[in-house]
Amino acid sequence: MRSRLISCTGLVSLTLLAALAGCGKKADAPAAPATQSTDLITYAAGSPELDSIQTVTAAMSPLPVSDDMNARLGVDESETSRVGAPIAGRVTRIMADIGQTVRAGQPLAYLDAPDIGQARADVLKARADNDRKAREMQRSNLLYSGGAIARRDLEGAQADASAASAELERARLRLGNLGQGAGDSLALTSTVTGAVVDRQINPGQQIAAGQSPLFTVTDPKKLWLYVDVPETSISRARIGEKIEFDVPAFPDRRFEGKISQIGLAVDPGTRRVQVRAEVANPDMALKPEMYARARLVTDDGRRAVKVPNAALFEQGMQTYLFRVEGPGRFRRIPVKVSQRGDSASYVTDGIKDGDRIVGEGALLLNAQLAGD
Known part of the structure; x- marks a missing residue:
């Protein structure tokens, strides 16, 4: 009887343990820890370490022939109009603002400028004087042909007519140079079609003669890149060659841009030569006055895989990075770095074009692989 009681008690205990085990299966299991071998580390799906790991695709690129250099973006001056005021006046109306697309000749603002009214009056006065002198010359021709006046009088009338015609032309040219408008109103216009990137003018503002720029109009899809090239590297820069940069x-x-001009002198303070490149900006992501890091690229057939510097780390005398071999699987591999830049480097051995590698988080992986 005692033996049966012990057996029943044991049976109940086993039943309770089985039930508890069943309850444990219904709860969420914690993520499995990382498993690792000498150069391979693996994380289970959902591991929190994966959140701090960024992967990128390594891409083949021409091998630069120079280190990274300081550069600056600017407007394409051949497609830019800096609008100023040829005469003094007061701003009465603003017709364009920053970001607005305008056509060549379109009024950007109007000034109340007494000088333009004076210029219009000068044209009317010169035209009237020219007409009068032209009639006097005609009468002198008739009188001279009839012998009523001397030749000297005829020549004097002809000279007066020529002077009046020249004064009319001068007045017309001055009025034309001042621009469009009516009465005392002067219209400020752009000479190019593009977008307004800067405005230094407000309604009611008094403008001085020659003040500029009041508006800057340019084509934002065309930019210039100014690169400060060390004199030791200037021999590698050639007009028409490609230049690569990032911001x-x-x-x-x-x-990318294409070199269009190379400076003719070395700056005595920096020992650098300014090189200018033309840059296409179809999506207008780039902005004038952005700073950049640029490098000369000569397409001589040499290629290397470009990787971010965050992907590389040193161990002893060897450089490594982690290649992605599958979901949560990262293998440490040695690579040969041909050239290093400020943000990216160029690898010639160890990985190939299109490989997925670890960018940010490579140092974390290496620390865990070492057992830290």
């Missing part, structure tokens, strides 16, 4: 606003994008 802090878009660290994952690579932009």
Whole structure:
């Protein structure tokens, strides 16, 4: 009897343990820890470490022939109009604002300018004087042909007519140079079609003669890149060659330009030569006055895989990075770096074009792989 009671008690205990085990299966299991070998580390799906790991695609690129250099973006001056005021006046109307697209000759603002009224009056006065002198010359011709006046009088009338015609032309040209408008109103216009990128004018503002720029109009899809090239590298820069650059606003994008001008003198303070490149900006992501890091690229057939510097780390005398081998699987591999830049470097051995690699988070992976 005692034996049966013990057996029943044991049975109940086993039943309770089984029930508790069943309850444990219904609860969420914690993520499995990382497993690792000498150069391979693996995380289970849902591991929190994966949130701090960023992967990027390594891409083949021409191997630069120079280190990264300071550069600055600017407007394309051949497609830019800086509008000023040829005469003094007071702003009465603003017709365009920053970001607005305008046509060549379109009024951007109107000034109340007494000088333009004076210029119009000068044209009317010169025209009247020219007409009068022309009639006097005609009468002198008739009188001279009839012998009523001397030749000297005829020549004097002809000279007066020529002077009046010249004064009329001068008055017309001055009025034309001042621009469009009516009465005392002067219209400020752009000479190019583009977008207004700067406005330094407000209604009621008094403008001095020659004050500029009041408006800056340019084509934002065309920019210039100014690069400060060390004199030791200027021999590698050639007109028509490609130049590659990146900007802090878009660290994952690579932009290109074409060298259009090379400076003729070395700056005595910096020992650098300014090189200018033309840059296409179809999506208008780039803005004038952005700073950039540029490098000369000569397409001589040499290629390397471009990777972010965050992907690389040193261990002893060898450089490594992590290649993605599958979901949550990262293998540490040695690579050969040909050239280093401020934000990216160029690898010639160890990985190939299109490989997925770890960018941010590579140091974390290496620390865990070492057992830290």
